[in-house]
Amino acid sequence: MAETYREKITALIGLLQQPDGLLEAKETLRGLIDRITLKAPEPGAKLAIHLEGALAELLMLSMETKLQTGAMTESGVWAV
Structure with missing residues (x-):
């Protein structure tokens, strides 16, 4: 796969x-991409974007690898 x-x-x-x-x-x-869901934020909060499908899985794998190696900061991680 x-x-x-x-x-x-x-x-x-x-x-x-x-x-x-x-x-x-x-x-x-x-x-x-199977689905993209946008969630309305509370006032003053950032828009939450939820991505589903193979691309989401690939991005999550990439983020896990970068987080494990310390190459990505907290500000670079997206909120879902």
């Missing part, structure tokens, strides 16, 4: 670097 995601992300990066690859890149991104 990791290899499949790696291939999709590699293809997506390639598409984003091509001037005529934007439409296909959008479709690839849509295939990695």
Whole structure:
């Protein structure tokens, strides 16, 4: 499964670097996202964004790795 995601992300990066690859890149991104939910914040709070799908899983894995190595600060972590 990791290899499949790696291939999709590699293809997506390639598409984003091509001037005529934007439409296909959008479709690839849509295939990695199941749902996006926006939650209204309390007054003075930041908007909460909840992402579901393969892209969310990849981002969480990336964040866990960065947090374990100490490369990401608390301000860089998103609130869900």
